[in-house]
Amino acid sequence: MAIKKFIVGSFDDEKVLFPAVKKVRKAGYKIHDVYTPFPIHGLDTAMGLRDTSLHTAGFIYGITGTTTALTFMSWVFNKDWPLNIGGKPHFPLPAFIPITFELTVLFSAVGMVLTFCYLCQLAPFVKKHHFHARATDDLFVMVLEVTGKTNEEETKAFLAAAGAKEINVQVAEADWWLGRYDKEEKLFANG
Amino acid sequence: MSFREQFEIPAKYKMWSMILMAIGIVSVLVGYFMYGTGDEHQNSRFWGTLLYNSVFFMLVVNASMFFICATTMAMGGFQMAFRRVTEAISTAVVPLGIISGVILLTLVLGHKHHIYHWLTPGNDKILLGKSGFLNANFFIIWTILSIGGWIFLGAKMRAISKEIDNREALSVEEGKAYIFKNTIWASLFLVWFGLTVMSTVPWLWLMSLDAHWYSTMYSWYTFASTFVAGMSLITLFVIYLKNQGYLELVNHEHLHDLGKFMFAFSVFWTYLWFSQYMLIWYANIPEETVYFKHRVQGPYRGIFFLNLIVNFIAPLLILMRRSSKRNYTLLVFMAALIICGHWLDFYQMVIATLSKEHVELNFFDFGVAAGFVGLIMWSTGNALTKRSLIAKNHPFFKESIIHHT
Numbered sequence: 001m002a003i004k005k006f007i008v009g010s011f012d013d014e015k016v017l018f019p020a021v022k023k024v025r026k027a028g029y030k031i032h033d034v035y036t037p038f039p040i041h042g043l044d045t046a047m048g049l050r051d052t053s054l055h056t057a058g059f060i061y062g063i064t065g066t067t068t069a070l071t072f073m074s075w076v077f078n079k080d081w082p083l084n085i086g087g088k089p090h091f092p093l094p095a096f097i098p099i100t101f102e103l104t105v106l107f108s109a110v111g112m113v114l115t116f117c118y119l120c121q122l123a124p125f126v127k128k129h130h131f132h133a134r135a136t137d138d139l140f141v142m143v144l145e146v147t148g149k150t151n152e153e154e155t156k157a158f159l160a161a162a163g164a165k166e167i168n169v170q171v172a173e174a175d176w177w178l179g180r181y182d183k184e185e186k187l188f189a190n191g
Numbered sequence: 192m193s194f195r196e197q198f199e200i201p202a203k204y205k206m207w208s209m210i211l212m213a214i215g216i217v218s219v220l221v222g223y224f225m226y227g228t229g230d231e232h233q234n235s236r237f238w239g240t241l242l243y244n245s246v247f248f249m250l251v252v253n254a255s256m257f258f259i260c261a262t263t264m265a266m267g268g269f270q271m272a273f274r275r276v277t278e279a280i281s282t283a284v285v286p287l288g289i290i291s292g293v294i295l296l297t298l299v300l301g302h303k304h305h306i307y308h309w310l311t312p313g314n315d316k317i318l319l320g321k322s323g324f325l326n327a328n329f330f331i332i333w334t335i336l337s338i339g340g341w342i343f344l345g346a347k348m349r350a351i352s353k354e355i356d357n358r359e360a361l362s363v364e365e366g367k368a369y370i371f372k373n374t375i376w377a378s379l380f381l382v383w384f385g386l387t388v389m390s391t392v393p394w395l396w397l398m399s400l401d402a403h404w405y406s407t408m409y410s411w412y413t414f415a416s417t418f419v420a421g422m423s424l425i426t427l428f429v430i431y432l433k434n435q436g437y438l439e440l441v442n443h444e445h446l447h448d449l450g451k452f453m454f455a456f457s458v459f460w461t462y463l464w465f466s467q468y469m470l471i472w473y474a475n476i477p478e479e480t481v482y483f484k485h486r487v488q489g490p491y492r493g494i495f496f497l498n499l500i501v502n503f504i505a506p507l508l509i510l511m512r513r514s515s516k517r518n519y520t521l522l523v524f525m526a527a528l529i530i531c532g533h534w535l536d537f538y539q540m541v542i543a544t545l546s547k548e549h550v551e552l553n554f555f556d557f558g559v560a561a562g563f564v565g566l567i568m569w570s571t572g573n574a575l576t577k578r579s580l581i582a583k584n585h586p587f588f589k590e591s592i593i594h595h596t
Contacts, residue, residue, distance in 0.1 A: 041595040055513070086475070094469045 004174045005146040006032060007155050008131045009164030010139045014040055017140045020162035021046045024144065029155060032143040032174070035135035054119070058112040065107030069100040127179035129172040139166075145174075195437050196579040200572045208568035215562010222555040231305045235545045238298060238306055239400075240559055243541035245291035246396055247417065247534055248563040249284060249338075250388060254421025256281035256345045257384055260377035263348075266370075268590030269448055272440045273429045274582045278349050279574035280424060283567045285346075288338040290566075295334050295396060299327050306545065309402040317403050325399055333395060337387040344380040351376060355584040366586035389414050400544045404482045408467035413540075415463050419456035419502075420533040422449060423526035428571065430519050430526075437580055440592050443517040447596045450516030453529060457506035460533075464499070485547045486539060494539050494550065501532035534560060 011017045017034070021043070024031060031047060077083065078090050088095065117123060135141040142164070144155060156167050219241070226237035255277045262270050270277065297303075304310040309325040312318035318325070351373055355361060361369060393413040398405065406412075426449045432438045471479045486495045505528060515521045538556060582588060 051513070059511070094465075094472050097465060097469065 002174050003171060004032075006131065006170050006172060007144045007146060007150075007152065007159065008166075008168050008170055009142045009144070009159035009162070010132055010134070010166040011142065011163060012139060012165050013163075014140055016163035017142070018043070018046055020142065020159075020164070023162050024142070024158070027158060029150070029158070030145045030147055032145045035131060035141040035143070037136055037138060037140075052119075054112060054115060057115050058108045061111030062104045062108035064111075065104040066100055068107070069103035070096060073099065121176045125178050125180060126176045127181060128176050129170075129174075131170060131172070132166075194439050194581055196581050198432070198437060198572075198575040198580055200576060201435065204568065204572055208565045208572065211561045211565025212569060213565075214558050215560075215565060218555055218558025218562060222559070225555070232546065235303070235306050236542070236551065237555075238294070238303055239541050239545040240556055241294050242291075242298065242306070242396070243537045244534075244556075244559045244563055245287065245294050247420075247537040248560075248567060249287040249291045250413070250417035251420045251424055251530070251533075252280050252283040252287055252567060253341055253345075253384075253388065254418045255425060256284065256341070256348065256380065257388075257418065258421065258425065259348060260380045260384070263373050263377035264381060266587075268587035269445060269594045271582055271585050271587045271591035272445055272594070273425070273432075273438060274352065274585070275575065275578060275580050276428050276432060276438070277425055278352060279571045280421075280428060280567070281345050282349070282574040283570040284338075285342055286566055286570055287563070288342055292334060292338045296331060299330050307399060307402070309399055321402070325395070325402065330395055333391060337383075337392050340383045340387065341380075344376065344383060347376050348373075348380060352582060352585070353578055356579055356582075358584065360584055361586060370586060388417075397540060400541060401482055403478065406467050406471070406479075406482070408463050412460070412463040412467060415456060415460040416533045416536050419453060419460055420530045422452040422456060423529040424567075425449060426453065426522055426526045427530075430523055432575075432580070433519075440581065443519075444594050444596045445591075446519065446522060447513070447516045448594075450510055450522055450525075453522075453525060454506055454510040454516070457502060457510070457529065461499070461503040461507075464503075482544075486543050490548065490550045491539055491543045494535065494543075494552075498532065498536050498539060501528060502536065505532075 009020075011020060014036070017036075017040075021031070021034065025046075025048060034043065034047060036043070073096050074091055077092075082090055085092075121128065131143050132139055132141045142159070144150075144159075146152065146155075146169075152169060156169075159167050222237055222240065226233040228234075229237075258270070259274070259277050259281065261267075298306055299310065302310055309318050309321065310327060312322055351369075355369065388410070390410050393410040394405075397413065398409045426446070429438065429441060429446065429449065433441060468483065471483060485491055506525060509515055509521070510525055515525075538552065542551075
């Protein structure tokens with residue numbers, strides 16, 4: 001939870017945005033995030049974001065599901081309540097496979113969805129600051145963080161030169177807070 | 192930037208394809224004198240080896256044309272950068288189709304009833320009940336029609352692809368008409384493919400070795416096996432050409448998608464393998480378990496489970512990571528492994544039925560397989576030289592260049 005100062009540049013064309021992102025990074029400015037109306041191929045690489053570890057998490061959830069299914073079923077059929085079903089062995093692996101498969105899929109799917117929501121800070125009543133309302137419509141919004149070394153005027157001029165159509169400075173909460181989007185609340189009076 | 196559009200066969204490539212084909216011919220000859228002239232058991236070992244090798248490699252190269260048609264129907268664009276490679280592989284259907292057609296017809300016309308028991312049903316009620324489908328006439332006609340259909344429709348698809356090569360770019364209307372024409376012929380191929388490879392042909396050629404036994408999963412299983420091996424073969428050729436400095440427009444994004452195909456269809460194959468096995472294991476009815484008896488509990492146990500490790504566990508764990516699908520060396524290794532694995536799968540599908548007591552996997556199997564590999568190399572290499580490596584006028588070509596996974 002921290003209130004920070006941001007310089008927000010809005011672009012109206014992704015062809016302008018891409019070189020702008022590269023220039024801004026090369027010049028050493030700190031990109032807070034880029035908000036776009038739709039997913040743009042290659043933007044993550046251009047921004048220098050690392051690969052997500054969501055799939056690694058998914059793999060771990062998956063093998064947790066596999067282990068849960070196999071241990072639970074073998075415990076039930078060998079230890080807790082052994083039954084003779086059609087003369088099959090007490091550890092009938094082929095019969096366990098469909099359930100094991102399904103629990104693997106269930107664990108990894110549910111786990112990945114929840115992890116994804118956590119990483120993106122998506123949940124009911126979680127609110128984040130919107131830098132530009134049109135970022136969900138037709139504008140590509142690049143947000144730079146103002147650090148101690150940043151010269152605001154110079155940065156604004158740099159963004160304008162890179163092709164930004166609208167540039168402004170905002171002071172906002174960088175993280176999330178509890179709230180609702182339909183009820184505008186002024187959380188912080190000063191910035 | 193200029194592109195190398197014209198493939199020239201490297202001398203080394205040509206030499207290796209010749210050597211492999213020579214090995215194949217020598218193996219067939221040696222095999223004939225070792226097995227072919229012997230008793231019924233020896234004889235069926237000889238013909239069985241020819242049968243599974245020729246059918247396997249023909250279905251693998253035919254899977255390439257299936258890939259072209261399926262992506263055409265799906266309006267797919269990513270494969271256009273290496274479209275000519277898939278086309279070249281599918282030309283190998285012509286020589287391989289002729290060879291396997293000759294082998295299959297020899298089996299039936301030569302009354303090899305120790306291979307195809309249904310040729311002489313006698314008083315066997317089950318075989319007589321199936322004789323409407325399993326009879327020599329139907330087998331001959333359907334085999335010729337199947338192979339002829341693949342060759343004809345495949346040639347048509349390749350001709351359509353070639354006809355826009357030497358002209359200026361298509362206009363929008365021409366492009367639409369062109370896509371429509373492609374769609375029509377691709378759908379015809381797919382319908383024929385569905386009627387043959389995905390249903391009747393594996394029943395006739397392979398499943399009828401166990402004429403009393405049947406499995407409803409069998410054709411899908413065969414298809415999955417050859418399709419994943421076919422995708423691996425495409426990957427191998429694409430990476431080979433890239434290493435030789437061709438296919439400048441293909442990059443790791445395309446290879447990533449080919450790797451995904453190898454990964455996904457290995458899992459699909461396992462799904463069918465398991466569905467076939469589990470239902471029979473569960474019901475435990477003698478006339479169904481007869482197929483698995485000598486495979487799971489008999490001498491083929493090792494090969495049977497090796498098959499599962501090579502074709503399922505290895506691709507699942509190795510190809511799961513994104514970085515491994517973008518690593519050319521690892522992809523080459525996995526593609527070769529998958530092709531060998533599914534070849535082994537075909538081996539146990541055919542030979543385990545013909546020779547239930549002894550496992551024999553020796554120079555003869557490997558030699559014949561090498562011959563077919565050489566033939567595929569030779570025929571694909573020749574086809575690659577015949578036309579530009581870049582299908583530059585295809586409406587989806589740009590989509591393929593900017594493809595991003």
